[in-house]
Amino acid sequence: MMSKLVSSSTVVKVGIADLNVTKAPNKIRTSGLGSCVGAVIYDERKQVAGLAHVLLPDSKLARQDNFNRYKYADTAIPILVDQLVDLGARRNLLKAKVAGGAQMFQFSSGTDLMRIGPRNVEAVLKKLKQLSIPVLASDVGGHAGRTIEFDIQTSQLKIRTVNKGEAFI
Amino acid sequence: MDLTKLTQMQKDVLREIGNIGAGNAATSMSKLVNRKIEMDVPAVNIVSYDEMMELIGGPEAVVVALLFRIKGDAPGTVYFILSLEEADALIKEITNNAALSVHGDDELAASVLQEAGNIVTGAYLSALADFTNITMQPSVPYLSIDMAGAILTVGLLEISQVADYALIIDAKMNTAYQANQIKGNFLFIPDPDSFSKLFAALGVTYDV
Numbered sequence: 001m002m003s004k005l006v007s008s009s010t011v012v013k014v015g016i017a018d019l020n021v022t023k024a025p026n027k028i029r030t031s032g033l034g035s036c037v038g039a040v041i042y043d044e045r046k047q048v049a050g051l052a053h054v055l056l057p058d059s060k061l062a063r064q065d066n067f068n069r070y071k072y073a074d075t076a077i078p079i080l081v082d083q084l085v086d087l088g089a090r091r092n093l094l095k096a097k098v099a100g101g102a103q104m105f106q107f108s109s110g111t112d113l114m115r116i117g118p119r120n121v122e123a124v125l126k127k128l129k130q131l132s133i134p135v136l137a138s139d140v141g142g143h144a145g146r147t148i149e150f151d152i153q154t155s156q157l158k159i160r161t162v163n164k165g166e167a168f169i
Numbered sequence: 170m171d172l173t174k175l176t177q178m179q180k181d182v183l184r185e186i187g188n189i190g191a192g193n194a195a196t197s198m199s200k201l202v203n204r205k206i207e208m209d210v211p212a213v214n215i216v217s218y219d220e221m222m223e224l225i226g227g228p229e230a231v232v233v234a235l236l237f238r239i240k241g242d243a244p245g246t247v248y249f250i251l252s253l254e255e256a257d258a259l260i261k262e263i264t265n266n267a268a269l270s271v272h273g274d275d276e277l278a279a280s281v282l283q284e285a286g287n288i289v290t291g292a293y294l295s296a297l298a299d300f301t302n303i304t305m306q307p308s309v310p311y312l313s314i315d316m317a318g319a320i321l322t323v324g325l326l327e328i329s330q331v332a333d334y335a336l337i338i339d340a341k342m343n344t345a346y347q348a349n350q351i352k353g354n355f356l357f358i359p360d361p362d363s364f365s366k367l368f369a370a371l372g373v374t375y376d377v
Contacts, residue, residue: 016218016228016322017333032228032318035326055218055322055329063331063361071329104319105236105311116326145319147229162231162315 011149014038014051017071021050021083024152033100033146035117037073037124040097040150040157041080041133043089049152050084052076056116057123073123081131096128097157097169098138099148106143117141137169172215172334180213182373183338186297187211191340191355193296194289198342198353201285202262211340211355221321221335225250225354228318233271235286236311236323239294241304243363246324247293249286250354253314256282259353271314283310293355301370327360336364 009025016036022028024047030038033053042049052070059072069075085091101121121140128135137157139146144161151158156168175183191208199206214224222228233256235249251259256271260281269278287310294305313320328335338357359367368374 016222016318017329018219032222032316032322034316034319034322036319036322055325061330068333071333102319104313104315104323107238107311143313145316147316 012051014053016053017055017068019050019052019070019076019080019083021048021080021087022152023048023087027149027151029147029149031147033148034102034104035100035120037098037100037117037120037140038146038148039073039077039080039124039128040099040148041077041084041094041128042096042150042152042155043084043093044095044155045093046088046090047152048084048087048089049150050080050087051148051150052080054120054124057119073120074127077124077127077131081133092132094131094133095155096133096135097150098124098128098135098140099146099157099159099169101140102142102144102146104143104145139167139169172332172336175215175336179368179373182368182371183213183336184211186301186367186371187213187338187340187355187357189300190293190297190357191342194293194340194355195342197292198285198289201288202259204262206342208340208342211338214337214339215334216337217334218322218325218329221325221337222318224337224339224356225317225321228316230317231315232317232320233282233314234312234317234320235283235290236313236320237286237290237294237307240306240308241298243301243303243305243359243366244327245357245359245363246327247290247307247358248321248324248354248356249290250356251282255353259285279312283312286310286312289353290355293357301367303366303370321356324356324358328358331361 012022012028014030030053101117147160195208237247340355
């Protein structure tokens with residue numbers, strides 16, 4: 001039988017254009033980030049953290065009425081912060097770690113959308129700066145997909161890629 | 170745009186588009202590997218982003234993907250997706266060289282795949298273009314071997330600005346009765362503005 005300690009810790013999953021928040025000892029994870037950016041925001045002392053899996057940089061790109069606010073960097077990050085505060089995090093002591101924003105295909109030419117990875121990274125960093133949330137570590141750009149998992153107890157972000165295995169930031 | 174409101178008739182039309190393209194693609198693939206290639210009747214899937222990843226084994230599944238941007242009257246993205254094993258089997262079949270593999274960073278293996286993708290996707294699109302009278306030109310093939318989630322979101326970028334769902338015309342082909350299975354997955358993701366053109370070309374009203 002599994003011990004109670006093990007079974008009480010779960011990994012909270014975040015989908016694409018999605019976000020979620022949780023408390024230690026849980027971990028929070030999102031899979032297969034390509035040009036998308038995973039933004040982890042946390043309060044180390046209060047042991048709460050949240051993760052947003054951002055697909056696009058700016059909600060001004062939206063051409064639909066009731067769009068999903070978790071999809072865009074500029075709308076998802078403030079919602080994530082509010083949810084963290086609701087869970088007990090202190091707004092002025094939040095920190096962030098950021099990963100993703102790769103360019104998966106080496107397009108020779110193309111529209112702005114083709115370099116969406118770097119634009120997503122810029123948008124996330126800009127929003128975090130506006131909200132005065134320091135970014136303590138980041139692993140962005142490149143050409144590889146990433147799966148990331150944040151351990152709230154240690155504030156370590158595990159990053160897995162297909163070719164390079166696991167790393168922590 | 171609300172893709173979930175497409176009628177059965179509209180879905181049937183899209184399925185038929187997939188059918189015609191995939192039939193031609195299977196024929197050209199069959200010539201390429203000198204084997205009988207069968208294809209399943211294509212499925213028209215209207216899926217959330219997360220469901221789309223599940224279609225090919227989940228966001229972390231490692232896949233070999235050739236991406237083509239479609240230019241012309243009905244732009245979109247076409248993926249030709251293979252597993253690592255399937256890609257290796259295809260390379261060996263074409264080259265008769267068992268040492269070639271996508272696992273190593275082999276340029277020859279990559280170019281064999283790109284050329285095969287070119288031929289098969291070209292056949293897929295030209296059948297489509299003939300049937301609909303819509304010009305569709307593929308870009309050069311872009312190859313990536315990585316996590317499905319990372320690869321497939323590239324094809325979602327256009328549609329994701331107008332909808333939270335993607336419409337995918339999914340056709341699978343496979344060699345029957347052989348130990349060394351070569352399968353392939355064609356995913357055609359039309360850009361949002363292409364739907365009206367595809368429907369109009371086939372005489373179906375479109376007011377979604």
